[in-house]
Amino acid sequence: MNEVKVVEGSEAVALAVKACRPHVISAYPISPQTHIVESLARMVADGELDAQYVRVESEFSAASVLAGASAAGSRSYTASSSQGLLLMTEVLYASAGMRLPFVMTGVNRSISAPINIQVDHQDTMSLRDAGLIQFYVESSQEAYDVHLAAFKIAEDPQIMLPVMVCMDGWVLTHSYERVAFADQKAVDEFLPPFRPENYLDPAHPKSWGSYAEADVLMEFKYAIHRAMSLGKARIKEILAEVAAFTGRDHGGLIEAYRTADADVVLVAMGSMVGTIKDAVDELRQGGKKVGLVKIRCYRPFPYEEIEEAIRGAKVVGVMDANFSMGSEGAVGLDLKAKLCGRPEAPLIIDYIAGLGGREINAQTIRKLVARTEDVYRSRLILPESEWVDLNPAILS
C-alpha cells in the first residue's frame, strides 16, 4: 500500500501536496524553495494534477492569490523562503485574521543582510506571531506526512487558520531520502474536499475584511489565539489519524527522545534534530543522562507537553537557529516565559547556533552538553544567550 522511493525532499513535499488535491497553487521562485513549486508545475503541465497554477510577479502576490482563492472556497498552496516569506508577511497576518485556511511550506533560509542562502530559522520565526500554525520537521518523510495533516488542520472548522510547514532548506529540500508515500485512496478518505461554511458566493453575499474598531478587535485577535490553544487537541488527533493510515508515528506536538530519566535535556527543531539524536545516543553510551525534546508544532506552543517531558531534568539547553536582536532566541524565550515562577523549573540555557548554515555536528552537541552541565554545576547566571562557535578574530 505504501510505495517507497528515494526522492528529493522537495519532490516529497510536492507529492504530498498533490495527494491533497489543491485547487489553486501560486508561487514565485526563491531558493531553496523552488524545487517544490517546479515539481508541482510539472505535475500540472503533465496533467497529473488538476489545479489552477497562478504564476505571479512576487511572493506578495503569491500569498494574496491564496487569500482570494481560499476566500472563494478553494484549497490552496504556496511555498517560499527567506526574503520571500518576509515579503508575504503583511498578507499572512491578514489571512490569519480573516481565517483563510491555506497551506504553505516555509523552506528555511537565512535573512539578509548579509545575503546568504543557507539554512537557519530566522525567516519563519519572524512570522511566528502572524497567526499561522507552524510545524518544523526533521526529515523528508516527516515533511511528507505533516503536509498531509496540514490541510486538514487548517480547514478544521474549529481552527480555520493558515498552516505553515517549516522545512530546512537544502539539508532537507535538496537531499535524497527514502520516503514512503501514502495510498491516494487513504488520503482521500482522510481528507475530504474543502467545503467551508462561508465563501465568496453571489447567492449568499457577505462582506469580508471589515474594519473593526476597539470594541471588537481584541475579540477577533483572541479568537485566533483561542482557536490555536483549543486546537492543540484537534491537531494531535489529526496527526494521530495520519499516523494510523500511514503507519508512521512521528509523535504529537513534540517528540520526547530519551527524556524519561534525563538530567540534561536539549530542545530543538528542524533537521538538526537528527544530529542531536545521534549525539544523545552516543552520550548515553558514555553514561550521560541526556535527552532531547523535538518541537514539531511550534505555534500553538506545546508548553504542556514540553513541561511534562522536561519534568525531572536539572537543566535544559535550547538550540535556537534564530535570534531576536537585542534579546534572546525565540524558543528559549517561549520556554522561559512559560516556566518562570514554576516550582522546580529547571535551569534554561539558550544557545544560538547554526545561523546562515553554520554546521551543527555531533561535536557541537557534545560541547554544548558539557557546557550546559558546567553552567548548571557552577550555578552561573548567564547574562544572555550563548552564541555557539563565534569567531573572535572576525568580531575584532
Next chain:
Amino acid sequence: MCAAKVETRESLFVSGHRACHGCGLALAVRHILEATGPNVIVVSPTGCLETFTSPYGYSPWRVPWIHHVFENAPAVASGVVAALKAQGRPVTRVVAIGGDGATFDIGFGALSGMLERGDDVLYICTDNGAYMNTGGQRSGATPSWASTTTHPAGKQSVGKTERKKDLPEIVAAHGIPYVATASVAYLRDLKKKVKKAMTFHGPRYIQIDTPCPSGWNFPSHLTLEVGRQAVKCGLVPLFEMENGKIIGVRKLKKKLPVTEYLQGQKRYRHLFESDGGQSELQKLQAEADKNIEKYGLMESG
C-alpha cells in the same frame, strides 16, 4: 471572518454607508454594480471605499465583497478567478474596485502582474488624485500643480511638480482587450463602458474620475459639476480602447478654459493667488490642449 448579512433592497450598493457628502466614489460604485448585475465578486484594496463601507457588523454591499490589504487587490482578484475556474463557476465574474493610491502606486506591481497573466478581472480605478483616506497626500495620480498635504503649495512650492502617471496608456501597453476612462459626471457613459467591459474576457481596465469634495475642497453639491468641467476642459479625456486602439472618445462641443475647472478647488487656489501661478495655469491649459489634440476631442475637429 464575515460580517452579518446585509439588508435587503433593490440596489446592490445600498444606503447607510459612511461616505462623505457628495462623494463621487460612492455614486460611481452604485452605478458600476447596476451595470455589472448581481453575479459578481468585488475585491477592494484598503482605501476610502473599504473604510466607509465596512465598519464591522454593517455593509452596504449586496454582492460578495472582500478587502484584504492595501497593495494586493489585483492578486486577490486573480486568486478568486482561479478558484472560480477550479470549481467550475464560470458565470460569476470578478470586479476589483480600488482608488488611485492602490492602483497607480502601491498596488501597481500586482496590477501589472494580473494584466500580464491575462486573468479575467475587470479592474476599476476610482481616481480622486490623492490619498484621500489618509487626508489628501500626493499620489502618482495627483495632477500637476495640485497642492497636497505631502507636497503643499508654499512660499517656495507650487504644489506637485511632476506629471500624473498616464496609467490607461501603461495598462493598455500590456495588450489587454479593453481600456476606458470615464467620469462619475457622465453616468450613462460610465455604465455603458462597464457593461461593455463585462462582454470581454481577460483583464479589463476602467479609470473613473471621481471628484472628492473633501479632498479637493469644493462644496459637496458640486461633485457632478466639477466632474463635468474636468471633462469639458480636456484635462480628463474620456475614451475607449479595444485591443490597444482608441475606438471612441467623448467629443466636446465647446472647449472650457481650464481655469473654469480649477478655480473652484482649494487644491489649485495657490495658482490664482500669486502672479507666479500664471505660468502653471498656462502649462495646465497646454496639457488640456494636448489631450484635445491627441484624442481628437473637439466635435468640429
